[in-house]
Structures are given as structure tokens and as C-alpha cells.
Amino acid sequence: MAQTIALIDYGAGNLHSVYNALKASGASSVEVTADPTYVAKADRIILPGVGAFGACINALGAIDGMIAAMDKRVRDEGAPFLGICVGMQLLADEGVEHGTHQGLGWIGGTVRAFEPSNTIKIPHMGWNQLRLVQGHALLENGEAYFLHGYKFDATDHDEVIAMTDHGGEVTAAIGRDNILGVQFHPEKSQHYGLSLLSRFLDWSP
Amino acid sequence: MSVCIRVIPCLDVAGGRVVKGVNFVDLVDAGDPVEQAKAYGAAGADELCFLDITASNEERDTIIDVVRRTAEVCFMPLTVGGGVRSVEDARALLLAGADKVAVNSAAVSNPQLIADIAEKFGSQCIVASVDAKRWSDDNDRAANDEALSKWEIYTHGGRRPTGIDALEHAQNMARLGAGELLVTSMDRDGTKIGFDNDLIRTIADNVSIPVIASGGVGHVDDLVKGVTQGHASAVLAASIFHFGEASISDAHEALRAAGLPARRRINQL
Numbered sequence: 001m002a003q004t005i006a007l008i009d010y011g012a013g014n015l016h017s018v019y020n021a022l023k024a025s026g027a028s029s030v031e032v033t034a035d036p037t038y039v040a041k042a043d044r045i046i047l048p049g050v051g052a053f054g055a056c057i058n059a060l061g062a063i064d065g066m067i068a069a070m071d072k073r074v075r076d077e078g079a080p081f082l083g084i085c086v087g088m089q090l091l092a093d094e095g096v097e098h099g100t101h102q103g104l105g106w107i108g109g110t111v112r113a114f115e116p117s118n119t120i121k122i123p124h125m126g127w128n129q130l131r132l133v134q135g136h137a138l139l140e141n142g143e144a145y146f147l148h149g150y151k152f153d154a155t156d157h158d159e160v161i162a163m164t165d166h167g168g169e170v171t172a173a174i175g176r177d178n179i180l181g182v183q184f185h186p187e188k189s190q191h192y193g194l195s196l197l198s199r200f201l202d203w204s205p
Numbered sequence: 206m207s208v209c210i211r212v213i214p215c216l217d218v219a220g221g222r223v224v225k226g227v228n229f230v231d232l233v234d235a236g237d238p239v240e241q242a243k244a245y246g247a248a249g250a251d252e253l254c255f256l257d258i259t260a261s262n263e264e265r266d267t268i269i270d271v272v273r274r275t276a277e278v279c280f281m282p283l284t285v286g287g288g289v290r291s292v293e294d295a296r297a298l299l300l301a302g303a304d305k306v307a308v309n310s311a312a313v314s315n316p317q318l319i320a321d322i323a324e325k326f327g328s329q330c331i332v333a334s335v336d337a338k339r340w341s342d343d344n345d346r347a348a349n350d351e352a353l354s355k356w357e358i359y360t361h362g363g364r365r366p367t368g369i370d371a372l373e374h375a376q377n378m379a380r381l382g383a384g385e386l387l388v389t390s391m392d393r394d395g396t397k398i399g400f401d402n403d404l405i406r407t408i409a410d411n412v413s414i415p416v417i418a419s420g421g422v423g424h425v426d427d428l429v430k431g432v433t434q435g436h437a438s439a440v441l442a443a444s445i446f447h448f449g450e451a452s453i454s455d456a457h458e459a460l461r462a463a464g465l466p467a468r469r470r471i472n473q474l
Contacts (some may be wrong), residue, residue, distance in 0.1 A: 016302055022279050051327040120207070121328055121415040121438050123384055127209040127251055127468050145251075145282060146208070147329050166208055188248060188282050188304065205315055 001085065002029055005201070006042035008058045009034045010066070012113035018084065021187035022115055036069035044200070045070065045079055045165030046169070053095030053111055053150065056086050057103060067105075074179060075106065080203045081179045088174065088181030097150055107174050107181065108155030111131045116177075120167035123149040128164045130172050130184070136161045138199045139173055142192045144184035146172075152183065178205040209466045210444045211251040211439035212447045212456045213284075213417065217239055220268035238271045242279040245446075248282060248453040251468060254307070254441060257287030258362075269301045284332055286387075293321045299330060309334035310360035312395050313367055313374070316381055323382030331385075332417070333378035333391055336363055337371035337404055338391040354388075356404050363391040372407055374461025379412040386412065387441065390420040397423025397444070405435030425451045425459040430467055455473050 005022065009015055009032050019025040022030045031038060039045060047070075061067060082129050083091055092103040103111070114122045127143045129171035139162055146164065152171040154160050160172040161180070174181045180200075186193030217224045222236045234240050243312060245253055255275075257268040265288060270286055285298050286307025295306045312319050312333055322331050337356035356371035375386055388408050388429035390401035400418045409416040415438035422442035431437045445451045460467035 006423065014299075014304065015303065016300070017276060021280055024278075050329060052473070116413060122413055123415075124208060124440070125329075125385060125415050126211045128207070143209070147282070149328070185282075188280060190249075190280050194280060 003039070003043035003201075004038075005030045005044045005046065007032045007046045007048065008039065008060075008066070008070075010056070010063060014050055016046060017185075017187045018046065018191055021194060022046075022197055022201075025194045025201060027197075034060055034063055034066070036063065036065035040069040040115050041065065042073065043079060044203075045081045046200075047076060047081070047083045047087035049084060049088075049090065050147075051086060051136065053086060053097040053103070054099060054101040057095070057101050060140055069186045070104075075117060078178045078205070080200065080205055082118055082200050083179075084187070085148060085182035085183060085185055088092050089148075089150065091107065091174065091179070091181050093155075095150070106179060107159050107176065109159075109171075109174070110153050110155075111150050112153060113150050114167065120145045124151075124166040124170065128166065128172075128184075130162045131162055133160055134158075136173070136175065136180070137205070138180055138196055138203060139182075144172075144182075144186070144189040144192050146184045147188075148183060152181075172191075180192055208218060208438075209251065209468050210229070210437075210460050211221055211417075211451055212428065212453055212460075212467070213252045213254050213439055213441040214245050214250050214453070215254040215256055215419075215441050215443045216447075217258050218255050218268060218271060218287075221262045221271050224258065225381070227405070239274045239278060242275045242283075243454070245351070246279050246281055248391050249457070250298050250453050252282040252283045252284065252439070253279065254286065256307075257285065259288065269297055272298060272301040272303050286332065286334055291318070292321050292325055295326065295330075299326055303330075305330045305332050305384070307332040307334045309336065310365075312378060313358055313360050313369065316377055319378055319381040319383050323384075328382045328384040331383045332387050332390070333375070333383035333385075334387045335371060335375050335378070336360065336389045336391055338363070338366070339404070340370075354403050354407065356407075359391050363394065369403065372411060375408045375411060375412055379414050383414060385415040385418055385438075387417045388437075394419075395419030396421050399423065399427040400431045400437075400440075402430055402435035405431060409436040409438075415439060425456050429459050429463045432460065433463060 418437035
């Protein structure tokens with residue numbers, strides 16, 4: 001059966017990398033879309049993202065009806081959702097990056113900068129080990145590619161799925177029910193990432 | 206476990222064809238960058254770098270096509286450098302599927318370009334390329350006193366001296382919003398006697414962003430020294446990988462043997 005996958009285009013992010021990776025993972029119909037009416041009917045929704053929190057949430061909010069469509073389709077109707085990197089961070093209550101910005105508030109938490117340190121380089125860039133702190137249908141322990149200068153501090157530990165380490169513990173994946181957010185880039189994580197996307201395409205939370 | 210030291214093979218591309226590249230596996234077309242990118246992906250490279258050394262502007266568009274075709278089949282971070290002179294050049298490469306662009310000569314004559322690209326696309330996609338050569342006037346003193354070591358920035362593939370101090374330039378690039386620095390020793394490039402680890406360390410210890418060591422690798426031990434002596438976060442090499450003298454796995458194993466974090470699993474793809 002053909003399912004529709006909405007890859008949300010809000011002008012930020014490496015859409016084509018995620019698109020290519022979804023195709024390689026077996027997705028038949030991926031729509032790169034800025035149309036809330038498409039998102040409101042999509043079987044699965046992916047929110048990618050690179051860049052700054054404030055610019056991203058403003059760009060998403062600037063598409064008339066998009067946040068409302070995501071909210072209804074994902075939170076009310078239970079469509080599987082995957083947020084990637086900044087697309088994961090936007091799920092937080094707020095982001096502190098060039099000022100404080102309100103996030104979507106789907107997963108309690110705050111996105112803030114890594115503490116400057118003599119022992120780590122910022123951004124956190126490269127392959128790092130993912131350590132699951134609870135079981136999840138889509139995730140396994142392994143190495144994935146991270147690239148970020150800000151991190152997700154979750155309010156509720158029950159919503160933390162996996163951690164990694166960069167000068168201390170860093171949230172690598174968060175989620176609840178049909179919502180998953182990953183700090184790393186599955187589209188750049190070779191086999192580890194493509195197999196995650198492939199499982200997302202079959203996910204029935 | 207902390208973030209892995211990245212091992213980055215670099216391919217020279219001109220007119221859409223690999224000029225200096227892989228011969229470690231049987232490829233359908235050994236001159237096709239896409240085939241070589243796939244081979245490095247299968248070998249477990251942590252990232253890949255294309256350096257476009259195309260001489261003429263007429264051939265510039267071919268690198269866009271190469272990047273687009275590579276991004277369809279290669280799922281690791283791809284950096285493209287060479288000839289990036291404007292925000293528009295960067296945009297074209299990023300839209301085609303590059304994850305990062307390396308900016309070299311243009312950032313020396315116009316440092317603001319780094320800030321402009323960072324503002325538009327984010328710091329994570331900018332690699333500031335720093336080509337440096339030991340300052341000859343200081344050679345005598347430097348030999349006696351390591352602290353006096355200084356390096357000068359060169360542009361245009363190492364042909365043009367600028368009078369600019371390498372550390373100052375590197376710090377300026379970081380301040381303007383570069384996400385990482387690719388530091389190449391012009392003294393060591395092609396020599397196969399190892400990185401100029403004094404240069405690498407001088408820069409790495411004085412910026413907060415990651416440094417990629419480049420120039421001079423002849424053996425996997427040189428990669429290890431780039432981290433233990435040069436304090437680099439990533440190591441870039443060309444010929445030792447292309448000519449099969451070492452595999453990506455050899456590099457990862459050498460790093461791990463030295464107690465450094467490196468990927469354990471080859472993610473076959």
C-alpha cells in the first residue's frame with residue numbers, strides 16, 4: 001500500500017539529503033512540502049533542520065497553518081513523526097540561541113548551548129556512540145553522525161530515549177508514543193541511519 | 206567514549222573527473238567521483254572531501270552535477286572545496302547536496318564571506334581552509350625556540366604569499382563563524398613525512414572549533430600524531446588511501462591502538 005510521507009520544507013535544512021536517504025531506505029512517495037493541507041493528511045511526517053533554533057521556528061511559524069496541521073496530525077491523530085537535529089530541538093518548550101525562542105512544546109525541555117570548555121570542541125561534530133536508556137522500536141545502540149552546537153535538556157527523563165557523550169552526557173534521542181526526535185543525522189549516518197529511516201517507514205506506534 | 210576522530214579521504218576533481226584518486230578497489234569507472242565516493246562509503250570513511258581543482262570557470266558547473274549525483278548514493282558528510290568565491294557559489298553546492306563548503310582564497314581577501322555564509326546557512330556548513338607555510342624570516346629563531354614559530358597564509362593553491370599570520374587568520378575565521386578549520390601545511394603537502402604538528406597544535410589549541418589536519422601523510426602513524434601531537438579533531442589524507450597503502454579501517458585501528466576514539470564498526474553501504 002502506498003503511504004504518503006511529508007518532508008516539511010520551511011526553507012531551512014538539508015532537505016535533499018534527507019529525501020535521498022529516504023529513497024535509499026525504500027520510501028516510494030516522499031513529498032517535499034510546505035503545504036499544510038498535505039501535512040494534515042500525510043501518513044508520516046518528517047521535520048528536518050539545520051541552522052539556528054530561532055530562525056527555524058520563525059520560518060516554520062511563518063507558513064500559515066503549518067504548526068496547526070502538524071499538531072493535529074501528529075498529536076491528535078497519532079501519525080508517526082520524526083524530527084532530525086534542529087527538527088528535534090524544535091520539539092522543546094524553548095530554545096536559548098541568539099535570545100530565547102518558544103518551541104513547539106511537544107517534549108518538555110530547553111535547548112541550550114554547550115558550555116565552553118578546554119576539553120571539547122564546539123560544535124559537536126562527528127561520529128559518536130548512541131547509548132539507549134530505554135528500549136525503542138526504531139533505535140539501537142551504534143554510531144551515528146552528529147553536528148550541533150546546542151543540546152536538548154529534557155524535563156522528563158521518561159522522554160529521553162538515548163544519550164551520547166561530548167564533555168558530559170548529551171541527549172541523542174527523545175520521544176513519546178508516535179513522536180521521535182534524533183539529534184544526529186540519520187541521512188548522514190550510512191547504514192546505521194538508513195536502517196533507522198527504513199524502520200520509521202514501517203513504524204506502527 | 207567521546208566523539209570519534211574523523212578520518213577523511215580527499216579526492217581532487219577537475220572537470221567532473223577524479224584527477225588523483227582511488228585505485229584500491231576495482232571500480233567500474235576509476236575516474237568517476239561518484240564511484241569513488243561509493244567505494245569510500247563502503248570502506249567506512251567518516252566523511253569525504255572533494256577538492257575541485259578545475260582551472261576554468263566554464264567547467265565549474267560540472268562539480269555541481271558531481272555533487273548532486275554523489276549525494277544520491279553516498280550517505281556520509283560531503284565537503285566540497287575549491288573556487289568558492291561567493292554566497293551564491295556556496296548556495297549552489299549546498300543545494301546540490303554538499304553538507305559543507307570549504308572556503309580558501311576568497312576568505313583571505315574577503316573574510317566577511319565567512320560571516321555571510323554562516324548567517325545564511327549556519328556555521329556547521331563552513332570549513333575555513335587555512336593553507337600555511339612556516340615563516341622563513343623566523344626560521345632561525347624558530348629552530349631555537351618553539352614558542353616563536355610562526356606561519357604565513359598562502360592562497361591560490363599555495364602559490365601566493367599574503368603576509369598574513371596563520372594563527373591570527375585562523376582565529377579570525379572562527380570568530381566570523383566558521384564551523385571548523387582545515388589546516389594544511391604547504392611545507393609538508395606531498396612530502397609523506399607527516400603533518401606539521403606544531404602548526405596544527407598552535408591553531409587547534411587556540412580556537413574552540415574543530416581542526417582538520419592536512420598535508421604530508423605518508424603512514425597511518427602520521428594520522429595518529431596529528432591527534433596526539435597536533436591536537437586535531439579530524440585527519441585528512443589523499444594518497445595513502447588512494448593507492449591502497451592504508452585502508453580506512455587501518456586508520457581507525459591505528460587511532461584506537463593509540464587510545465583515541467575511532468569508529469569500531471564499518472557501516473557497509
